[in-house]
Amino acid sequence: MEGGAKKNESSNMKTASTDEDLSDILLQIRASKTPAVINYGASWCRVCNQILPAFQQFSKKFPKLSFVYADIDECPETTQHIRYTPTFQFYRDGERVDEMFGAGEERLHDRLWLHS
Known part of the structure; x- marks a missing residue:
């Protein structure tokens, strides 16, 4: 992520x-x-x-969810279990409850809707 993308508009x-x-x-x-x-x-x-742009847009559409982006090369120790990029992991009540491999805006939207 370049060009100051680390500071996102969405809280x-x-x-x-x-x-x-x-x-x-x-x-x-x-x-x-x-x-x-x-x-x-x-x-x-x-x-x-x-x-990634869709993920950022979805963060505005689903305000009840916390959205996190982690680059596996910038976080090598904590992401060593990740085998595919992109991987989306969903958490509820502090526990990982779902995982999605690969992209697909519609698939991601539906998963976010399900977990929000």
Whole structure:
């Protein structure tokens, strides 16, 4: 993510740019019980870059969800379990309840609707 994209307009969208960031965010998700979705992507992944603008738009459309973007290259320790990019993980009451591999705006929208 370039060009100052780390600071997002939407308050429910966070970007983890280090392992420490992502660890802190995961702790917050577990503690707050707020429903959340984490988008694990990579700057070199074409599909990740295509879905990211939609992910950011959806963060405005689903204000009850916390949205997180984590680049697997910037957070190598905390994302070593991620095998595909993009991977979307959905959390409810501090627990991971769902996972979606790959993009697809409509699929993602439906999953977000389901978990919001």
